[in-house]
Amino acid sequence: MYTEKVMDHFQNPRxxxxxxxxxxxxxxxxxxxGDIMRIYLDIDDQQVIRDVKFKTFGCGAxxxxxxxxxxxxxxxxxxxxxxxxxxxxxEALDGLPPVKVHCSLLAEEAIHAALWDYAEKTGIVIEGxxxxxxxxxxxxxxxxx
Amino acid sequence: MKQMIYLDNAATTxxxxxxVEAMLPYFSEYYGNPSSIYEFSTPCRKAMSDCRAVLxxxxxxxxxxxxxxxxxxxxxxxxxxxxxxACAAKGKHIITSKIEHHAVLHTCQYLEKRGFEVTxxxxxxxxxxxxxxxxxxxxxxTILISIMYANNExxxxxxxxxxxxxxxxxxxxxxxxxxxxxxxxxxxxxxxxIDMLSASAHKFGGPKGVGFLYIRSGLKLGAFMHGGAQERRxxxxxxxxxxxxxxxxxxxxALLDMEERQQKEQQLRDYLIDRVLKEVPxxxxxxxxxxxxxxxxxxxxxxxxxxxLLIMLDMEGICGSSGSACTSGSLDPSHVLLAIGLxxxxxxxxxxxxxxxxxxxxxxxxxxxxxxxIVQKLRNMxxxxxxxxxxxxxxxxx
Numbered sequence: 001m002y003t004e005k006v007m008d009h010f011q012n013p014r015x016x017x018x019x020x021x022x023x024x025x026x027x028x029x030x031x032x033x034g035d036i037m038r039i040y041l042d043i044d045d046q047q048v049i050r051d052v053k054f055k056t057f058g059c060g061a062x063x064x065x066x067x068x069x070x071x072x073x074x075x076x077x078x079x080x081x082x083x084x085x086x087x088x089x090x091e092a093l094d095g096l097p098p099v100k101v102h103c104s105l106l107a108e109e110a111i112h113a114a115l116w117d118y119a120e121k122t123g124i125v126i127e128g129x130x131x132x133x134x135x136x137x138x139x140x141x142x143x144x145x
Numbered sequence: 146m147k148q149m150i151y152l153d154n155a156a157t158t159x160x161x162x163x164x165v166e167a168m169l170p171y172f173s174e175y176y177g178n179p180s181s182i183y184e185f186s187t188p189c190r191k192a193m194s195d196c197r198a199v200l201x202x203x204x205x206x207x208x209x210x211x212x213x214x215x216x217x218x219x220x221x222x223x224x225x226x227x228x229x230x231a232c233a234a235k236g237k238h239i240i241t242s243k244i245e246h247h248a249v250l251h252t253c254q255y256l257e258k259r260g261f262e263v264t265x266x267x268x269x270x271x272x273x274x275x276x277x278x279x280x281x282x283x284x285x286x287t288i289l290i291s292i293m294y295a296n297n298e299x300x301x302x303x304x305x306x307x308x309x310x311x312x313x314x315x316x317x318x319x320x321x322x323x324x325x326x327x328x329x330x331x332x333x334x335x336x337x338x339i340d341m342l343s344a345s346a347h348k349f350g351g352p353k354g355v356g357f358l359y360i361r362s363g364l365k366l367g368a369f370m371h372g373g374a375q376e377r378r379x380x381x382x383x384x385x386x387x388x389x390x391x392x393x394x395x396x397x398x399a400l401l402d403m404e405e406r407q408q409k410e411q412q413l414r415d416y417l418i419d420r421v422l423k424e425v426p427x428x429x430x431x432x433x434x435x436x437x438x439x440x441x442x443x444x445x446x447x448x449x450x451x452x453x454l455l456i457m458l459d460m461e462g463i464c465g466s467s468g469s470a471c472t473s474g475s476l477d478p479s480h481v482l483l484a485i486g487l488x489x490x491x492x493x494x495x496x497x498x499x500x501x502x503x504x505x506x507x508x509x510x511x512x513x514x515x516x517x518x519i520v521q522k523l524r525n526m527x528x529x530x531x532x533x534x535x536x537x538x539x540x541x542x543x
Contacts, residue, residue, distance in 0.1 A: 010456065016526045027528060031490030034450055034469060034478065038528040055528040057490075059452035059469070063526065 002060060003094040009064035014071050017053040024121065026113025028132060029106050035062045037110040039070070043118055047078045054110070061100035065107035068092050073111055078118065082128050084111060147462035150508045154440055155297055155325060155499035156466060160391070161350040167394035168352060171387040179384055180375065189386045196393025200357055203327075203400050204334045204342065212358045212376045213389055214369075217324035217345030220358035221248035223369035223380075224320045224341040228289045229256050231366050232318065236286025240317075242266045242274050242303075243484040244296050248343075249322055250480075253291075266292075271433035272301035272485045279311060289318045294326035294342075298468055298481040298497055299432030300441025302330070309338025318364070324348055324356075328399035329407070329438060340364060346388065351395030355388030406502040411439040413500045413509055418442050420513045425520055431482060431495060440501060443468075445487060446494045448530035449523040451478075454496055457519040463512055468495040490529065 019040035029035040035058035042051035052074050056066040069089050073081040086104035090096050096104060113132035177186035179193060201208040214220045229239065241253055243265045253263045264282045266274050274292055290312045295302050305321060312319035320341040323332060328349025334342060345356035360366055372381030418430055427447040451467030458465055468479025478492035524530040
């Protein structure tokens with residue numbers, strides 16, 4: 001059901017992890033629907049994304065789109081990173097099953113949310129960037145076993 | 146690909162070689178239509194009556210109370226719609242549970258659109274119907290109670306005998322979806338007060354596409370498939386003779402070695418459950434610890450999502466299933482896991498493993514090792530796990 005590229009990025013996800021004191025960090029999706037993505041950005045003074053890391057709770061497509069999205073924005077300027085749309089992520093993965101298209105949207109939103117955080121912290125205006133629409137309730141009740 | 150480990154026997158079972166052998170003559174040798182009058186079709190009729198006799202005996206009922214269908218879903222659809230129609234003059238209220246298979250739930254929704262009222266009973270945290278709640282739900286216009294014998298996801302066995310007694314006491318028809326239970330646990334239609342029972346051959350070593358509905362004699366249910374005189378005019382269509390021959394043989398074998406199989410499956414299941422719960426932190430067993438099918442284990446692994454887990458298990462050659470939304474084709478995880486009170490994010494991380502007597506302890510060991518490695522890998526990339534570890538100061542509590 002998944003393309004070879006999706007399976008590759010799922011099995012060997014690129015840029016998994018966290019960044020200490022990130023320039024920007026964004027989390028989108030919610031546990032209710034089964035997908036949460038978090039992106040960390042390390043951006044230098046030239047507004048170039050030096051490093052990017054992600055953490056994802058979700059299906060194979062969610063992991064693969066996060067991984068691909070981080071690859072696509074790495075080394076780009078923040079303005080260039082805005083070109084990394086869900087379509088770009090999907091194309092880079094040679095497509096997704098129709099029911100998984102929302103995963104690529106989530107990946108785009110996760111990047112935007114991290115950029116928004118960076119823009120808010122620095123006061124830098126990123127053209128075309130809007131406040132992230134989805135946000136998770138960070139501290140949902142957790143179950144203890 | 147590594148040596149496959151098949152742990153999805155609730156989805157379907159391997160057709161037993163003896164069953165395949167029993168079916169073969171009815172394809173190209175005895176291919177006659179059982180409805181034809183000539184001698185050539187006699188073996189076909191005999192295969193059907195032999196199967197009917199085996200099934201009837203297994204439930205302690207009469208052969209003319211067994212009706213062949215194309216499987217469990219058809220049997221459920223037939224039982225519910227025909228019973229509803231037959232009793233509509235008496236009342237239009239039906240009682241079922243929230244954890245039924247969709248073959249029952251969606252048929253109930255269909256009936257709701259046609260003027261019937263349905264009460265969906267809650268279950269306790271182990272997935273068992275509460276008898277008090279059932280009694281309270283009964284109304285003067287209640288015509289049918291449909292409660293599954295054993296749940297397909299978490300394997301919970303329902304108090305069928307008590308439910309049957311309650312139904313009988315109130316003069317209400319009782320249907321049970323026994324698709325997961327038939328051939329795996331002994332069932333007595335009479336002792337359990339069952340009026341209708343659905344079963345499917347491929348869940349007990351038989352072929353796919355064939356099943357049956359038991360309808361207690363005296364119940365005037367209408368036909369579900371219109372078109373011919375087959376099955377006492379209640380189920381038109383030329384019978385699936387090879388399938389029926391296979392189902393008969395499968396039932397025969399399943400009854401013969403039921404106890405032995407149950408014991409072996411239970412040993413494997415308990416070994417698997419014990420190791421997983423002991424060795425994988427933040428994990429729970431869904432369903433009842435003991436009142437469950439001998440072959441069923443269902444886990445919830447916190448902080449991870451089921452489809453990812455399934456794909457990674459598949460890469461290790463291990464076949465399982467999950468109640469996560471991604472595998473159900475909707476945004477919501479399994480209705481069964483939600484009904485037993487699991488929060489969404491935990492229900493998404495469920496894994497169902499259903500063993501067969503053909504599995505081995507070594508396979509359980511390989512499975513546990515694979516689960517441990519995969520769950521840890523997925524947790525390491527999970528933002529939920531990251532948050533949890535941060536909150537608990539990096540020290541995992543159990």
